[in-house]
Amino acid sequence: MSAAGHAHDAFPDFVIVPESEVHERRKIEASVVPAEKPAPSRQASPVLPLMALVVGLAVAAAWFVGVPHLTKPAPVQRGCEVIVLQSGTTKCVANPQARSANAAKR
Numbered sequence: 446m447s448a449a450g451h452a453h454d455a456f457p458d459f460v461i462v463p464e465s466e467v468h469e470r471r472k473i474e475a476s477v478v479p480a481e482k483p484a485p486s487r488q489a490s491p492v493l494p495l496m497a498l499v500v501g502l503a504v505a506a507a508w509f510v511g512v513p514h515l516t517k518p519a520p521v522q523r524g525c526e527v528i529v530l531q532s533g534t535t536k537c538v539a540n541p542q543a544r545s546a547n548a549a550k551r
Contacts, residue, residue: 524537524539525537525538525539526538
């Protein structure tokens with residue numbers, strides 16, 4: 446090791462290997478049968494539960510918003526108009542315009 450702390454002398458960048466060793470190494474590597482990889486464990490997909498949640502929320506929205514809106518009874522037409530008389534009592538008048546026209550003629 447040099448004074449600067451480099452390890453070039455102890456660990457060279459390359460090593461010269463005789464060609465016969467290279468051929469033997471390749472023969473050994475070729476003869477070794479690679480081990481079979483274990484089958485990947487299949488994990489449950491989150492798509493189906495999420496789809497069920499979305500469909501459930503859509504059904505709930507239709508049930509709690511759409512059904513009451515569609516089953517709402519038709520607005521009831523008034524049968525008469527209630528008028529408060531000077532005595533403090535009330536009276537139901539079927540056609541208030543006709544009554545005011547009769548009162549104007551008198």
